Amino acid sequence: MTTALQAASYVVVAVLGVAVVVCRDPLRQTMVLGIFGLTLTLLFVALGAPDVAISEVVVSTVAFPVVLLATISGTRHGGREQEEDR
Amino acid sequence: MSRERRRLLAFVPSAVLLGGLLVWGLWDIPDFGTAHHEYARWLTGHVTAQRHVSNVVSGVVFDYRGWDTAGEEVIVFAAVTGTALLLRTTRDPDVEPTRDVETSDLTRRAGDVAVPLVVLVALWTASFGYVTPGGGFQGGVIAATAALLTWLTGSYRRHRALTPVPLVDGAEGGGVLGYLLIGCIGLLAGSAYLANVLPHGSPGALPAGGTIALLNWATGVAIAAAMVLIFHEFLEEHLLALTEREEGR
């Protein structure tokens, strides 16, 4: 039997997971992914897994957004023109 | 549009089939919250007595399932090498990023206070990883966060100066190699690879666990260096894009 906190965490994780997929704009999706990671952390704590929760909170709050934002910035406007023949 | 429609048409029946298989397979799993976990019960009852570590998860990661963690280390090494190869060798070597994020004085002072605190948290999480929840993996990522903060609250030049490329590359490879070599201590002592043959110390204290402590630190160093390397490459791309945009190329 799941407790109320665990059931609520599962539902929130499911809702946000679908929200991440439905977001088409990569920038907005990065923010929703950060919140998705936080709800996953809440779920992991509710399931009695503090080690996994520490990893998930640091990874989804710092590592994922940095990597995604740098990629979005680097692919924003058309590529570099091919000046020489490579 | 028709290509996407065709792809969706192919996806929906296979998704229904996969969903059905998943539900059918998961239906017979023992109930959520069942008490029938024989391996888990044995581990939580014996790890503290055998290895003198109180965080059973760390004991499992670095000792009872140490071989799986060695595989994970090699995965990180391969992925980071691939990223570095792809991004470093295809970059134009004559172009340097000359634009940077501008920070105010207040941000810089806050960074001077925050960065050592985060480094301290990283060291604490990594070193007490086998006593309380934590470990080399978590501490490594937190240490990389501290390195990232030196860029966010300072300048890119300071960030690169504090994390020189030979040091980061060497630490990354050295950490993974260190993990694999520490496993050979077991071979030298006449036991199996990755066997825990060093003295075990006392539970709840820092010198405990034998090779668990050494593997913990090797992992922390390798993961911290891997994350810093990834951040280097991606930040360089971001700043190059900033430079290109502002100089109107």
Next chain:
Amino acid sequence: MTVLPFLVAALLFLAGLYGVVTSRSYIHLAVCLAVTQSATYVALLSVGYVRNGQPPVTKGSTPGKPFVDPVVQAMTLTDVVVSVAVLALVLSLAMLAHRTHGTVDPEQMRETRG
């Protein structure tokens, strides 16, 4: 109520797959792969949970209460950190594709075959 955890895991998995199939950008595709991966984390930890269990740390634990399974936690925590490196590799491929072809749309790269 006891099938909720595994239903959530299956839903996340299929949602991530749907995102990968109908994706218009390699960055969106990489994030949907991350969602699919998190479905496996949810499934693993749900399998390992013990009713009224406490975290598997013996220092400061209450005697008599059962412990939650530590093996699935060990697998999951290494996986979470390693997924960052793998995501970085996928995104660097996306950046390289953009650098060569000027776009991150998988549809517009069909002409580069052969």
